[in-house]
Amino acid sequence: MAALFLAGCGVRSSVVEETVVPERREIVVGFSQLGAESDWRSANSESMRSTFTAENGYKLLFEDGQQKQSNQITAIRTFIQREVDYIVLAPVTETGWDTVLQEAKDAGIPVVIVDRMVDVEDEDLFTCWVGSNFELEGRKAAAWLKRFTELQDIPPEDLHIVDIQGNLGASAQIGRTKGLERAVEENGWDLVAAVPADFTQAKGREVTALLLEEHEEINVIYCENDNEALGALEAIEAAGRKAGANLKEGEILIISFDGVRKEALQYALEGKISCIAECNPLHGPRVRAILETLEAGKVPDKLSYVTEGIYSGDASITQISVDGVNYPVTILTDSFIS
């Protein structure tokens, strides 16, 4: 409660007015993060932690699921028991959430899904979702590859591609794999293999090393995130091959996703990674805006897609097109990265 004393000059009587400033209650948010597999994930966790602070009026209960859906389900049940105000879920995979989301709904706790999506029978089991259009990311990367190889006069049947996938069943894997498969079908490219590497650098290196031993013809590696791309690059160099866009000289072209880790952007500038489709991890303020909408008694959009770009160090393509929509390609420079 604050008291405001107004004493006007030359006014004999003093006016005392009391203004009641309502204390904003602390909002308790239970966040089930799926893990810590990549630089993207670390940036995403940091965005949530730095947004849902005591100064901003929140108490954040942060649980790391360590890539296991069972851990995430346990975390959600704990949040329900603790009667949090909101549950935020970044799901490791899409399916298997119906029961626990029904429990949250029965407890009257709104659930906001962030980053990857859930595949549930009843869409009312969650309040809303915010994240990336992963299939569009894949289609943009494939559109860049098509344009680039056309400009280089490389026939489609000469592209021998491997897809280093994310963890199977995650929206980011499903969408990016679909985006590539569609382009393979449309362009007549050779998809040699698709192997999961769980979005990690170590697995990216391991599976790429095996694939390069088995298939000498591989000349494009489509990595479903930057950590896998860094691992693939290590494997290429360990095998005595060279990463780059000069396919006619036997180089191996790497495509990647995220654009979060500085090192990956630096390699893109140098041409070791040819193209990176952006995936934006800064969801903290977006989720906060949703919770504020709910606090105000309003209804947020059910699905919110983040606008994302595409990066390359090669200046020959400044724009790509998907379904008749043009997307600018950001040509990387030193100043962009530093």
Ligand code: AHR
């Ligand atoms: O779901 C987003 C994806 O998950 C990011 O591309 C990847 O780096 C992360 O692990």
